[in-house]
Amino acid sequence: MLTLGKIDHIRISVSDVPKALAWYQRVLGLAPDPRYRNLQEAPHSVWMIANPSSTVRLALYQDRGSSGASGSVAFVVSGQEFVDWIDRLAGERVVSRDGQTIARDSVKDHGFFCAIAFVDPFGNGFEIVSYDHTWLAGKLKLKIERRPAKQV
Structure with a gap:
């Protein structure tokens, strides 16, 4: 039977990436993971942030078209x-x-x-x-x- 290993990351929609990066780092201690730097450029435009041990990862992306988060x-x-x-x-x-x-x-x-x-x-x-x-x-x-x- 197929099973899932663990959660790799949770993708979070934000309206202002710089503001979100500052908040997540200040409040939750999550900082940009340099291994994923290439994803920050188009077509991905995703900022992967993680805790120091990389056991918690969020993928932040700017949602320009919707008023609701997804x-x-x-x-x-x-x-x-x-x-x-x-x-x-x-x-x-x-x-x-x-x-x-x-x-x-x-x-x-x-x-x-x-x-x-x-x-x-x-x-x-x-x-x-x-x-x-x-x-x-x-x-x-x-x-x-x-x-x-x-x-x-």
């Missing part, structure tokens, strides 16, 4: 479980936010982890994430895109 929950699994979950979601005809049925080509390659995003029947967002990137890249024949390092 989010999603991400679960982390092994590489093989990730592949099994894709097949399970496809078999159940689960869809992404844009209404496309989940399939192996729905995988998002984030460079050092892979994710598959979907919604429940009520529009609540979920992701399954795996950090077994090298294994998944070979298994799913992902096209690895290397971006040049950003100059500071």
